[in-house]
Amino acid sequence: MVIALFGRSVSADNLVYVQRVVDKLMRKNCRLVVYHPFFDMMKERIDFSGDIALFSNGGEIAGKVDYFISIGGDGTILDALTLVRDSGIPVMGINIGRLGFLSSISKDEILPAIDRLLNRDFTIEPRVLVRLSKPEQLFGDMNYALNEFTITRKDTTSLIKLHVYVNDMFLNSYWADGLIIATPTGSTAYSLSTGGPIMIPGSENFVITPIAPHNLTVRPVVIPDKSKIRIIIDDREEQYLVSLDSRRAPILSNLELYIEKADFKFNIIQMKDRNFFMTIREKLKWGLDARN
Numbered sequence: 001m002v003i004a005l006f007g008r009s010v011s012a013d014n015l016v017y018v019q020r021v022v023d024k025l026m027r028k029n030c031r032l033v034v035y036h037p038f039f040d041m042m043k044e045r046i047d048f049s050g051d052i053a054l055f056s057n058g059g060e061i062a063g064k065v066d067y068f069i070s071i072g073g074d075g076t077i078l079d080a081l082t083l084v085r086d087s088g089i090p091v092m093g094i095n096i097g098r099l100g101f102l103s104s105i106s107k108d109e110i111l112p113a114i115d116r117l118l119n120r121d122f123t124i125e126p127r128v129l130v131r132l133s134k135p136e137q138l139f140g141d142m143n144y145a146l147n148e149f150t151i152t153r154k155d156t157t158s159l160i161k162l163h164v165y166v167n168d169m170f171l172n173s174y175w176a177d178g179l180i181i182a183t184p185t186g187s188t189a190y191s192l193s194t195g196g197p198i199m200i201p202g203s204e205n206f207v208i209t210p211i212a213p214h215n216l217t218v219r220p221v222v223i224p225d226k227s228k229i230r231i232i233i234d235d236r237e238e239q240y241l242v243s244l245d246s247r248r249a250p251i252l253s254n255l256e257l258y259i260e261k262a263d264f265k266f267n268i269i270q271m272k273d274r275n276f277f278m279t280i281r282e283k284l285k286w287g288l289d290a291r292n
Contacts (some may be wrong), residue, residue: 024114122272146245150242159177191196206225
C-alpha cells in the first residue's frame with residue numbers, strides 16, 4: 001500500500017507522534033511518499049529508514065497513492081487540498097494542532113486509526129468545495145476552497161458595500177467589513193465566529209454570512225449549494241482582499257465576482273465510531289457543565 005505523508009512545522013513535543021506514524025506504516029510494509037519540504041524539515045529529527053520516496057506537487061501523487069495522511073491541524077488539511085486537488089485521494093487528518101475539526105484523529109488514536117486505515121475499516125465523507133469561477137485567473141487553477149470564500153476590506157477602516165445576487169435574483173446590499181460564503185465544512189470556522197449557523201456535511205448548502213454588518217437585522221442566509229452567486233463591489237476604495245481558505249489575493253473594485261460549487265469533492269476519512277455530532281460536542285465543549 002502506498003501512503004502519502006504531509007505536514008508543516010512540528011514542535012519538539014510532537015515529534016514523537018510523527019515518528020509513531022512513520023514507524024507504524026513501515027512495520028506494516030507500506031511504501032511512504034513524503035512531501036519534500038516536510039521531509040527536509042524532519043529528516044534530522046525523524047528516522048525515515050526504509051523505502052521512502054518524495055513528492056513536491058499534486059501531479060506526482062495523483063493516481064499513484066492509496067491514501068494521504070496529513071499531520072498537523074485543520075490548517076494543514078487546508079494546505080493538503082492544494083496537493084490532493086481533484087485526484088479523489090482519501091485524506092486522513094492526524095491532529096497535533098489545536099482545535100481539529102477536520103484533523104479528527106487525536107494523538108492517542110494514531111496507532112489504532114492506522115490499523116483501521118490499512119484494513120479499510122472507515123468511511124469516506126465527500127466534502128463540497130466552493131469555487132471562484134470569475135475572475136478566472138485570480139487564483140490560477142487553485143480557484144476553490146474547502147472552508148470558505150471571503151471578501152474583506154484591504155487598506156481602509158470603512159465599511160464596504162457589496163450587492164449580492166443568487167441565481168440572478170437580488171439578495172441584498174451589504175454594508176459590512178466583508179462577506180463570507182462558507183461550505184458546510186467551513187460553517188464551523190470563520191463563518192461560525194461571525195454568527196453563522198453550523199451545517200452538517202452533506203447538507204448540500206452554502207451559507208452567506210456578513211462580517212460585522214452595519215444593519216443589525218441582516219443575518220446569515222443559507223442557500224442550496226447548486227446556487228450561483230454574483231457579488232458586485234460598489235465602493236470608493238480601489239482594492240479589496242479576496243480569500244479562498246488561507247490563500248489571499250487583492251482585487252480591484254470594478255470587478256464582479258462569481259462563486260459556485262466546485263465540480264469535484266474532497267474526500268475525508270472518518271473512523272466508523274465517530275461522527276460529526278460527536279466532533280462538534282467535543283470541540284465546542286457542549287455539555288461540559290456541572291449540572292450534567
